[in-house]
Amino acid sequence: MIKIDNLPNIFVKAMPVLQTLENAGFEAYFVGGSVRDVLLHRHVHDVDITTSAYPEEVKQLFDKSIDTGIKHGTVTVLYNNESYEITTFRTESGYQDFRRPDHVTFVQNLDEDLKRRDFTINALAMNTKGEIVDLFNGLDDLEHHIIRAVGDPETRFHEDALRMMRAVRFMSQLEFKLEEKTRQAIKDNHQLLKKISVERIREEFVKMGLGTNSRQAFQVFLDTQLSEDVPDFAGKKELLSIYPKLQFSPTMETNLWALIILLLKMPNERIHGFMRDWKNSNATTEKVERIINLFDLISDHAPSDYELFQAGEETLVNTIDVAHILGQPIASEALIDRYMALPIKQPGELAIDGRFLIQRGMRPGAQLGKTLNWIRAMVVAGELENNQEAIEDYLDNLK
Numbered sequence: 001m002i003k004i005d006n007l008p009n010i011f012v013k014a015m016p017v018l019q020t021l022e023n024a025g026f027e028a029y030f031v032g033g034s035v036r037d038v039l040l041h042r043h044v045h046d047v048d049i050t051t052s053a054y055p056e057e058v059k060q061l062f063d064k065s066i067d068t069g070i071k072h073g074t075v076t077v078l079y080n081n082e083s084y085e086i087t088t089f090r091t092e093s094g095y096q097d098f099r100r101p102d103h104v105t106f107v108q109n110l111d112e113d114l115k116r117r118d119f120t121i122n123a124l125a126m127n128t129k130g131e132i133v134d135l136f137n138g139l140d141d142l143e144h145h146i147i148r149a150v151g152d153p154e155t156r157f158h159e160d161a162l163r164m165m166r167a168v169r170f171m172s173q174l175e176f177k178l179e180e181k182t183r184q185a186i187k188d189n190h191q192l193l194k195k196i197s198v199e200r201i202r203e204e205f206v207k208m209g210l211g212t213n214s215r216q217a218f219q220v221f222l223d224t225q226l227s228e229d230v231p232d233f234a235g236k237k238e239l240l241s242i243y244p245k246l247q248f249s250p251t252m253e254t255n256l257w258a259l260i261i262l263l264l265k266m267p268n269e270r271i272h273g274f275m276r277d278w279k280n281s282n283a284t285t286e287k288v289e290r291i292i293n294l295f296d297l298i299s300d301h302a303p304s305d306y307e308l309f310q311a312g313e314e315t316l317v318n319t320i321d322v323a324h325i326l327g328q329p330i331a332s333e334a335l336i337d338r339y340m341a342l343p344i345k346q347p348g349e350l351a352i353d354g355r356f357l358i359q360r361g362m363r364p365g366a367q368l369g370k371t372l373n374w375i376r377a378m379v380v381a382g383e384l385e386n387n388q389e390a391i392e393d394y395l396d397n398l399k
């Protein structure tokens with residue numbers, strides 16, 4: 001049996017939680033992503049615990065707990081200022097709608113619990129001694145970098161169709177290959193994805209897009225027809241097939257969306273609806289629109305200092321990144337240098353504000369806004385010094 005020595009601190013800190021369960025006569029294991037990631041020497045961001053104890057029994061053993069998903073057997077326990085999700089061994093049955101089990105059945109052993117998990121590499125468990133339980137050759141698949149469904153892939157995808165998106169997401173994040181039967185089952189069942197909420201699909205899509213192997217994963221996303229069953233991608237395979245041929249992968253969510261929008265050759269007035277279809281936040285949508293606007297502007301002409309100022313640093317850097325990924329020649333260093341040399345880089349850096357103009361006797365209103373914009377433009381253009389006295393002199397001379 002494989003045994004991990006020198007467990008990362010996140011496991012060491014959680015060990016007393018497992019020990020508490022064991023001391024009370026229950027079984028307890030780390031399971032899922034944390035076990036996979038420690039074996040891959042990847043960063044472990046959280047640990048999930050599975051146990052033979054029923055939720056009520058778990059709650060009795062710890063001072064502080066929250067019923068996060070008690071219907072599905074999950075209790076969140078607070079221990080030493082950390083929170084841990086503890087889920088009772090369970091199977092799932094009766095998948096009426098291809099997304100969430102109708103009901104869960106608690107089971108008495110770990111084997112039954114591991115059987116219903118999505119991929120062999122996610123069906124590994126680890127006990128308090130650091131020993132790995134591997135019922136489906138997950139260790140072998142980890143070693144050979146293979147994503148393979150546990151047991152029958154069709155059954156796994158009918159239980160939860162989101163798992164098909166998880167398959168390509170893990171391909172991208174872990175740089176793994178997709179086992180042939182698992183791939184075929186996705187191809188045969190991609191339309192089940194229609195039943196899944198856009199929020200859940202988006203989460204996996206973004207993780208795929210930002211993974212280090214996103215271009216290879218995207219190719220499989222297209223080949224298996226998964227792309228036909230996500231918002232606004234149906235019938236767009238040809239345009240999207242550029243993605244796997246790009247030189248680099250995006251590392252920011254806003255830039256991923258901007259790339260997709262540009263590849264889809266989307267008219268500007270469609271962007272808002274597209275982002276809404278994917279249930280993106282207004283904040284993300286606004287950032288993406290700013291990137292597209294600047295991209296269009298830069299493609300059209302060399303931006304003026306004021307246009308660079310209006311774009312702002314974040315949008316400028318992101319737009320340069322997007323252009324770079326698309327292989328568009330763009331004088332990125334010169335643009336950054338020019339931006340850095342601007343007398344002011346943000347509206348708030350102007351030496352005066354509206355209040356200052358009002359103190360000088362201007363009335364609040366549209367004219368005041370125009371004057372402020374005008375002064376700002378003069379300062380950005382380097383035609384007026386950014387200090388109160390210079391600006392006052394300038395305004396006095398206008399009279």
Ligand SMILES: Nc1ccn([C@@H]2O[C@H](COP(=O)(O)OP(=O)(O)OP(=O)(O)O)[C@@H](O)[C@H]2O)c(=O)n1
Pocket residue numbers: 031032033034048116117118119122123160162163166
């Ligand atoms: N649709 C799903 C979602 C999750 N799981 C199981 O629940 C575990 C935890 O799920 P989750 O945290 O969503 O994924 P992780 O594999 O832990 O990956 P991540 O690092 O993104 O958290 C998975 O490893 C897998 O065993 C599953 O079988 N089917």
Ligand SMILES: [Mg+2]
Pocket residue numbers: 032033034046
């Ligand atoms: Mg996880």
